[in-house]
Structure formats: structure tokens, C-alpha cells
Amino acid sequence: MRIVFIGPPGAGKGTQCKRLTEFLGIPHLSTGDMLRQTRRQDSALGRLVAEHLDTGRLAPDYLVMRIVTNRIRQPDCKGGCLFDGFPRTIIQAQLLDEHLAEKEDRVDMVLDLAVPQEELVKRMLHRAKIENRSDDTPDTIDARLRVFYTQTAPLLTYYADQGKLETIDGMRSPDDVFEDIRQRVLAKRG
Template sequence: MSARLVLLGPPGAGKGTQAARLSDRLGIPAISTGDIFRANVAEQTELGKRAQRYMDAGEYVPDEVTNAMVRDRLAQPDAADGFLLDGYPRTADQVDELEGMLSADGQRLHAVVELTADTDEVVTRLLKRAEEQGRPDDTEVVIRRRLEVYAEQTAPLAATYAARGLLVQVDGIGGLDEVTERIMTALAPHLN
């Protein structure tokens, strides 16, 4: 099945888990910008070296570098029939850049899935994960701030995609199979 998707959602909503499940169900690669960064840095590509300089300085990698990495990744053969992007786009400029990348190849996004989740439920999940994984810096205050930043940065993207008729909101709280089925049901009209 051909599907070009973006996955949005706050930390703790289950994006990584659902991305892997959707990748399997739809036969498309789940592409995380974090994975793209790590691969480029590990392979010492020119883009990886540029990104490393910013990361070493504790700065955000500029859009031009991120966009170039995503463009390179989407040009790989396994993404020819579709992909699921997790972690990109993050800004309005990146939304426009992604649209330009796709339209240059005569393609378009089919849908943008936003996993929604009750804030208190997500905080509980992330505190439990922090305890299990030994992350003492993931305190409730830090987690709530991360959720605020996500809401501030992502709300405009969700609104943009909603205006374009691409946004599908799905409750990310529940059993894994239950959430996956909700997503597949919500996507069905966009994939036909």
C-alpha cells in the first residue's frame, strides 16, 4: 500500500511504538529524524558532520541541515512507495519544505496522524518510564514543561494540516492493539 504519513504527538503518547506497528501494517518505513541524525553522524556524512557541530555546541540543528537529511532519506528506495515521518516536520517552515519535496516528485502527503493524550496520563506514563529506565532528570516539572513546549510548537502545525484536510486526531491512550486499530480506521478514508 502506498502511504505518505506524518505522525505527531506529545512525548509519552506512544508515537515510537505506533510508528513501528504502522510501518509493519502498511509496509512502509517509519522514519525518525533522531535516527536520521544518528545515522548521518555515525557514517560521517557531510550533513552528519555539519549537524554534529551544532549538537556538540548544544544548539538546534538548523532547518537547512535537517531538511537536507530528510530529503536524502526520502529519496532512498525503501521510501519510494511511502513513509511515516516521526519527528518531522517540527516547524511551519519544515511543513512547507516537506510539501515542496513531495510536490517536486509529483507526490503528496496522504494524512497527518496526531496522537492525542490526556496530560496527566502522559505524565504518569513518563514518570513510570523514567523510573524503569533510571532517568532521574525526568521529573514531573521537567515532563510537564516538555509537554507545554510540544503544545506550543505543534499546535500551529496541527492547525495547518487541519486546514489542508490532512489532520487525523486519534486518542493515543489505551491498549496497543486498540490504538493501532483506531489509527487504521481513522486513516482508511485518506488511503483509498
């Protein structure tokens, strides 16, 4: 199965993807982690990624697609994967659909973790302290949320129109959220 997680920063996509990865036995592909790893490299590409991450902007579609397509070509992704933080724009979703269609594959399901904005800010500020994440400052949090609501939220309609969207209440306990996700995945797999 190929599953896309959508949700604003701090909604819990990473936590739930890791749990679902163990359940399904497929890789968890976090574009955020891949971009942060690239950012740490002393290279032109690393500096380009840093420029975007440090200001809360999305990395350009061409850059993200290059990183993602290289990753999903690897043998461990043959049976599927969980996309965490990708796609983030309609263009990325269309490019992913085209890439997968060339391989006679598709996105099977899209999970939207819904969490109110006030809670998201609280979670990200807490995460910044716990994980020492330099990209979780009040200014970058505001910028990332604005980017999500203007550029990523339209994906909900894109995938709903394809009949692939499942909205999950992300305000419950992580165990309750995961059980809801697990049941929906099992129902989708048939």
C-alpha cells in the first residue's frame, strides 16, 4: 500500500507513520527528515534546502520530487510506503500520480490528521524544546502553518475527489488515533 499522510505541522503524522510502518512492514518516508538531512550537508543543495527550511517556506517541487523519486525507486519501497510530509502541493501530488502511473502503481489511501491550529502551535513549541529543533520557532511555526493552509490544504479536495481521503481526529490519544487509522487501513486493504 502507498499511503499519504496530510496534516498541518505538529498534527502527529510522524508518530502515526512510524506505528503504521511497523504494522504494515513498509518504509516510512519523511520528506522533512530527508530535507533536514540534506540541509546538514555542506553543499549547494544543502544551502538551498536550508534557505527554505529556515524561513518556513516549502522546498521547490522539483527538488522534493527528485529526492522522493530516488527514494521510492529503492527495493524496500516496492511493496509500498508511507509518505509523511509529501506531497505538499497540488503540483507535487500530480507529479507523484504521474510517476506512479508510469510504474502502473498509485496512491491507495490518504489520511488527514485534523488538529486545531492552537493545539498545533502548542505541540510544536513543546517539540522544539524536547528535540532541540531549530526550525520550530514562533516565527517559522507561523510561516509553516500559513504555507500549509494556503498550499497544502487544497490537497484534501484533490484526494477527496479521487475517493482516497480519510479524515482522522488527531486530538485523541496516540493509541486511539492509531486504532482508528489501523481500522481504516484494514478496511481499505479488504
